[in-house]
Amino acid sequence: MTANKNKKRKLQTPGTRHRSVRVGLFLLLGILLYVSMLDNVQPEQLDVTLSEPAPEDIRSPITVxxxxxxxxxxQEALDELDPSYVHRNDYVLMQTEKINTIFELATEFQEAQNADTAPLDDHVEQLxxxxxxxxxxxxxxxxxxxxxxxxxxxxxxxxxAARNAVHEVMNEEIAVDDVPAAREEAEERISMSMGNTQLQNASAAIASRMVTANYIYDDENTAERREEALDEVEPVLIREGExxxxxxxxxxxEIYEQLSLTGLLDDEFSSFPYLGLLLFVGMIVTMVxxxxxxxxxPLRYSNQALFLYVLVFFIMLATMKVMSVLNLFDMEGILWLTPIALGTMLLAQLISYRVALYTAVLLALVGSVIFNxxxxxxxxxxxxxxxxxxxxAGVFFLGKTPQVAKILQSGAFIALMNGLTVTSFxxxxxxxxxxxxxGxxxxxxxxxxxxxxxxxxxxxxxxxTGFxxxxxxxxxELSNANQPLLRKILLEAPGTYHHSIMVANLSEAACEAIGTNGLLARVGAYYHDLGKTKRPQYFIENQMKIDNPHDRRSPDVSKQIIIDHPYDGARMLEEHHFPKQIVDFxxxxxxxxxxxxxYHKAKEKDMEPDEADYRYPGPKAQFKESAVxxxxxxxxAAVRSMEAPTGEKIEKLVNDIIRDRLVDGQFDECDLxxxxxxxIANTMCETLQGTFHSRIEYPENRDVKEKKANDG
Incomplete structure (x- = not known):
């Protein structure tokens, strides 16, 4: 009992998903990416001198x-901008009010003078x-x-007279420089309208003092116009690629200054490009x-698949680096020769169609840096x-068909797509x-x-071969009937072989229906019961015209023979170097x-069996195809044992089996x-009903049966 438990624990250890190994592979991918693009982000520095000729065409690497x-x-825009002035119409009212005040005060002081005996000079000073x-x-x-x-x-x-003269003069725009002329004009207007010479002189003096500039500098408007003028000035840019x-x-x-501004003359070390590349690589690795x-x-549960992914990525990085070096020798268009589709087609064949599509985007991003x-x-x-x-293009045309001719056809399709892309450029x-x-x-x-x-x-x-x-x-290739292990099943356990073919048909149809790998499920079904060839007579499908040997064995011995067959088969597959996924099936x-x-037979014999001893050690299904x-x-096996299978019976049986396995937790470790x-249930029912459909009994067949019954 202890040995069985240890065996169970050993078999359930997920040896292909060690976390430290996965982290190491992602770090390796990051290092490969960083090293491959490092020289492409190093700041370019020129060895140029003032008054010397440029050694080559020099372009700005940035926009600055x-x-x-x-x-x-x-400054030119500000110099061309005239200051803003405003005509203050309210100034004339202010100045005429001042004239009113002066004459009102004069009237008041006259009344005070009449009531007072103080000399005139005192009243003048007070006024x-x-x-x-x-x-x-x-x-x-x-x-x-x-x-x-x-x-x-x-x-x-x-x-x-003073008011009218000031009003008439100040209705016009009077700049600061025009004030003297305006005052003279006001005095002339008074001299033309008054006869009293002394009063005329006084009114002219008052009007002259009241005339002031009313067309003055508008500081606020000028500031706004300056801001607008500055906003309209386009900054002088040295554009990327100029x-x-x-x-x-x-x-x-001038050229030397531009070179300095674009950083082409900087001798100081800058860590920003290297940090930027680190972030770029980090984002790619994180997305992967x-x-x-x-x-x-397989990337999810197999470190071997992840290592293969990193290896394909490395091959593509090396290929792109070689092509980028060739591109430096002024060979026009040599970069278009880069076989980018190599990576995506390899991944589509070796790992997954969707992984290839996802990687096509990543390779394009990385290539844009390597070929910069x-x-x-x-x-x-x-x-x-x-x-x-x-x-x-390679992934789409290749699709899920693994034929060699399809790969060659994909090459033609990629060639066409590449030609159209370059033509569009x-x-x-x-x-x-x-x-x-x-050309x-x-x-x-x-x-x-x-x-x-x-x-x-x-x-x-x-x-x-290598992986x-x-x-x-x-x-x-593995589905070929001439495979040695398939022939072994056919020759040594023909009932198991027929059973495996039927299971393969059911598995493939169900997997295709839910969108998983039907071909993988079919091949896995061919070999899943290989272990039965070790003791074929102990399995009911091979017990034709022989007694059941389990009748002569105790339940303990019989259950161990049955339990061993999956692991006997796995060892035989491993000895023949079969892929891990087939072994997992x-x-x-x-x-x-x-x-x-x-288990129930042991109970009937009062052996008090432990249920754990009558269970397979596992592991449970780790992926959908294995569960199917x-x-x-x-x-x-259940339908084959039915005497008269009908659609209703088959449907009930299939649903009962799935329900039992679900309740028993057999799907807990896969994604179904x-x-x-x-x-899956519906698809299997349809397939089984097509296999076990009712046949019409013709009259001659009934006659033969009746004759045999009478003879018997």
Whole structure:
């Protein structure tokens, strides 16, 4: 009992998902990415000198503002801007009110003078002081004396004359420079309207003092206009990709300053490009890790598949680096020869169709950095688009068919897609097309498709052999009836062979219905009961015209023989170096289910059996195809034992088996959903009803049966 438990624990250890190994593989992928792109992000530094010719065409690696030239443009815009002035119409009212006040004060002081015996000079001084205090205004003493000596009627005449003159003059715009002329005009107007010479002089003096500038500088409006003018000034930019100096051009002070602004002359070490690359690589690795953890592909549960993924990525990085070096030798369009589709087609064949699609995007991103020598920035956007179309084209056309001819056809399709992509680049640029150059670049692009297909065909056998990979091509090879182990089952356990064929049909149909790998399930079903060839007579499908040997064995012995067959088969498959997934089918198809027949038989004999001893050690199904195979295995055996299977009986039986396995926890470690279990049940029922359909009994058959019955 203890030995069985230890065996169970050993078999259930998930040896392919050690966390430390997975972390190490993701770190390895990150290191490979970082090293492959490191030299592509190192800041370019030029060895140029003032007044010396440029050694090559020099382009700006970044977009940066030329602040000095921008400041010059702004100053020019401000110099061209005239100040804003405003005509203050309210000033004339203010000044005429002041005139009213002056004459009113003069009238008041005349009344005080009549009641007081103080000399005139004292009243003049008091009036002057009052004007200065209340109006901040002073007038000549002669003018004040005249105002104090004139009667009230004359004062009103003088007031009106001064007011009219100021009003008429200040209705016009008067700038600061125009004030003297305006005052003279006011005096002339008074002289023309008054006859009293003394009062005329006083009114003219008052009007002259009251005329002031009313067309004045508008500080607020001018500030707004300056801001608007500055906003309209476009900053002077040195744009990414702009030619700063052509080859042979003398480096003058202006060019030298532009080189300095774009960082091409910096000798100081900057860590920002390296940190940026680290972040970029970190994001790629993180996205791969998230995808590997969530997808249903082998990346999720197999470190071997993850290592293979890293290896394919490394091959593509090395390929792109080699092509990028060749691209530096001025070979026009050589970068289009890069077989980007090689990586995606390998991954589609070796791991998963969806993984290949996802990786096509990542390879395009990485390639845009590796091939940035011709780009003005850190990313070659044109190559990224080309690589994306090329990688996706290979996966889409290849599909899920593992035929060799399909890979070659994919190469032709990739070549066509590459040629169309390069042609679209030419048309979009709207540049004159040179047939010679266009022909060379199209040739490289077309060659890339065929090169990717040839390399895929060449590398596939090495991956399949070196990693014992279960590709679609390998699956078809393993399904060949001439495989030694299949012939072993056919010759030594023919009933098991027929059972396996039926299970394969059920498993493939159900897996295809839920969108998983039907071919994998079929091949796994062929070999899942290989262990029965060790003692074929102990399994009911092989007990034709012989007694059941279990009748002569105790339940303990019988259950151990039955329990051993999945692991005997797994060991035989491992000895023949079969892929791990096929071995897993053999180990997992019974999970930890209970041998009910022998368990109850032991109970009937009062052996007091422990239920754990009558269960398979497991492991339970770890992936959907294995779980489906386990259902199909039980269903086929149960339906075969039915005497008169009908649609209703089959449907009930299938649902009961699935329900029992679900309640027993046999699906706890795989990703099957309730909806998928329902689809599996329906699909198996349809397949079984087609196999065990009712046959029409013809009259001659009834006659033969009746004759045999009578003879018997």
């Amino acid at each position: 503002e030329h602040e000095a030239l921008t400041a010059e443009r702004e 002057q002081a009052t004007l200065e205090e209340e109006m901040d205004q002073s007038l000549p003493e002669e003018t004040l004396e005249i105002l104090l000596n004139e009667n009230e009627e004359q004062l009103m005449i003088g007031r009106d 030619i700063l100096a052509q080859e042979g051009e003398i480096i003058d002070a 890790a998230f995808y590997a953890g969530q997808t249903s592909s 020598a011709e780009a003005t920035g850190n990313f070659h956007a044109t190559f990224m688009i080309y690589a994306l179309f090329s990688g996706l 030419y048309f979009l640029s709207n540049a004159p097309i040179t047939l010679e150059r266009y 060379v670049e199209i040739g490289f692009a077309v060659g890339s498709g065929f090169l990717a297909a040839v390399l895929t065909l060449g590398l596939m056998p090495f991956f399949e 014992n990979i279960l590709s679609k091509t390998k699956l078809i 053999a180990k997992q198809h019974h999970g930890t289910s209970l041998l009910k027949y022998f 195979l386990g259902i199909a295995d039980s269903v086929e 959903t309730m909806k998928e279990l329902s689809i």
